Amino acid sequence: MLKEERQRAILNEVALHNRVLLTDIAEALDVSIDTVRRDVKELDAEQKLRKVHGGAISLGFTNQSIRNTNIYALEEKMKIAEKAVKLLKEGGVIFIDGGTTCLELARALPENVRLTCFTLSLPVAFELLAKPNVEVIFIGGQLSRDAQIAIGAHAIHGLSEIRVDYSFIGTGYVDSLYGLTEFDWDIVQLKKAVIKAAKKTVLLCISEKLNSQHRYKTCDINAINTMITELDPTNNLLNLFRDHDLRLL
Amino acid sequence: MLKEERQRAILNEVALHNRVLLTDIAEALDVSIDTVRRDVKELDAEQKLRKVHGGAISLGFTNQSIRNTNIYALEEKMKIAEKAVKLLKEGGVIFIDGGTTCLELARALPENVRLTCFTLSLPVAFELLAKPNVEVIFIGGQLSRDAQIAIGAHAIHGLSEIRVDYSFIGTGYVDSLYGLTEFDWDIVQLKKAVIKAAKKTVLLCISEKLNSQHRYKTCDINAINTMITELDPTNNLLNLFRDHDLRLL
DNA sequence: TTAAAAAATGCATAAAACAGCAATTTAAAC
């Protein structure tokens, strides 16, 4: 078997499965592991793939790490934000939650609509300040280092004093049966207060999170009035949510 | 399973839900907890996520450094911040005002001193969150678009409920005779509340602002306990301030 | 304060990488 042929087979495998084990290739092509190792070493030098301990992975696989500086699933989240914007009315009073999806909503707010906007999230507040027609009110409290939002009793009390038309919230996990759940107990308390403070609650959620659960429960799925995903509302993935008294967008 | 695959799976989970438990990952990927721990440790070293006790969390949005590169008189302000830091005591409770000088103080806070820190300023809050040993409490309220601080009745009321060891404040104008003055009436009300909430008030002020006035008065110069400029305390420019009951640094 | 969970540490094992060598193949020159 020619070297060329072998290397093409390796690249093919990597393109197909994003990964390959040296031992597998060696067995499949019936050559010694050293040969495969040398091949992969060459291909790595040629930037055709990335050699790792025990095998090789596709370049696309690694390049995704650059996306880390950006927002995960940005496309989807922008799509969700676009849909959410349509719910807004001139002069409305809304709450925008923390998290990257809600941050996208803050970015996507139209410049020409006058709004009053409450938030607990530092990054969201920043974004909102860039909107000339939005009055921003930050609900104070102790700040969570990782989530960059106000948490704790003070924040919850602050929420108890407001009543907004719409709360746009995110969630860690959502399931048609178990409802909205979170990893963090403090966050659950906060989200409960957010839902209480809203006439209508809108859940912004990428489809990847559907049908996942964690330990603490925020609310049942029917506490949500509208759920927005990046999917078309008729998509089959949403079937489980269709029974509930829930508007899908 | 290749190490890289595992690490990608971890990053993916973190990107999706902002946090993971090491035990969950170990179970899901069917490897020992030690392996997951080592993976997370590596990813943390690579700044791909943040390792915390029991799991890992996403870096959040902090990476979009809001660092304003063009701060006026940065050198001087950093010098002031350095001096201000010397006043801090372990376990102290302080307030940090808005403005670029105070922002430099927030940046200059030592990592190893445990502090509780109140602020009204969005940028200051962001900086403080980068300090592992600082508990940050944001005093909420309506946000001022240009100053990026909380203003208004709610913020003032929030200030009335706290009492800190030190308030570090800036000012628009300062004069040995007329005291601290501002262009903006709302800001004056706020600063008054800040001074009231502090046992001791420290004014951070570049020398360029000395002997300037404006229309609304925050307080007399002797309401200030310590004034820090970038100058040597013996500098002649400070002579006019030497008569007052005012510590110069 | 105590008890439980998690992290760190050291160690053992197995797999993988590497370096050097020898055998084989290929290419090129005469």
Place this chain on the structure above:
DNA sequence: GTTTAAATTGCTGTTTTATGCATTTTTTAA
């Protein structure tokens, strides 16, 4: 066609890396 040099390949022993386990230390929560 023969010879020589270069490249390729597989093998051997050594080094490095990855992983899991046991033990100790630290952290967290009750």
